[in-house]
Amino acid sequence: MRRLAALLGVFIAIFALYVLQKSLPTYGDITSPIAVSGKTGKKVAARNFELTVTQLRFARNIQLTAFGNERSYGTSGIWAIVEAEAAARNETVTLMSAAWLGADGLRYLASERISNAPALLGRQQLEPGLPQRVLMIFEFPESEMNKGTLLVARYPFQPLDNELRIAMDSSATLLVNDQITLERGRSDADWSIEAK
């Protein structure tokens, strides 16, 4: 009986070690950003900032009017234009990382093609107590429109800081506009967006 109990103890120890080995997180898991999940239309708060996605639009073309010039930006895929309201929580921040995570796991960083577009998230100095309307523009294949997730963080590679993961409810917005017009006014806060 005693020998059987000892044998059982050894097997339990081996099993426990196996479980520990299999469940051991990798270095990447330990140091990856801490995800904060949310939905479109709801305020999602990270440690340093908060963000509410107010509208998602898709378009085949973006027309930009800025500094007296008009320019058209086409794409072989699709443009996704995300409007949001963002604010810092306790100290001034700039959110340098925005990405669209497709349903198949591919990640598309915010486009830098339209660098003159107004209110681009990465160019805004967000202040505590002052929510600002911001824009994020992505360019990706049409197949990535459905069930995307918006990822927003303070820096592209910041271990152990928050990363917002906002499920983009694109079922109601699968309408693809022929053109979205962005117009930049005289100040940073003075801009408009119109879909055609």
Add this chain to the structure above:
Amino acid sequence: MSERRIFWGSLAVLIVMIPAAIVVRGYDSALAWRANQELYPLIAEPGKSVRYGGAEWRLEGLYQLITQDKKSAYILAEFEAKIDNPEAFAAGACQIALTDRGEKRWSPQFLPPYEVRKARPSLEERSTCGGATIKPIKVGETVKMAEIFRTPVDITKFDLAISQATLRPSYLVLR
């Protein structure tokens, strides 16, 4: 020595050694963290000056300019430093923030907004806190500085928090 005594002895050593290993491994990181924090304020009451980093610092004035949309305000902080040790004054990059005497901190605007420049043309004669430390300075010179912050309109009590990398965790508070 009995098996029981070896077991309890080993356990006691483990209880001492694990925290000791954490302290030894984390000591440098803790020092580096501390050197980057603003922990010990040197407070200058209104109109008074305080010595910090090779200079006597004094807040000259805080001005509020409500923006056109009435939702936010620009706060212009004008302050000066009378230099008695130029090397110490320029030793570390200046870090500056406006605080509400609570948890909230606003960083300065990168470029002076048009409305503020129009309302206060003399702003061009002043440098920013960071810009002041890279210019050649003589002993006894008074450096005039200004920074602009954008805040909500309903905040009425402000402090200016200034720190230099080489002097943290001590920092300066101009009331």
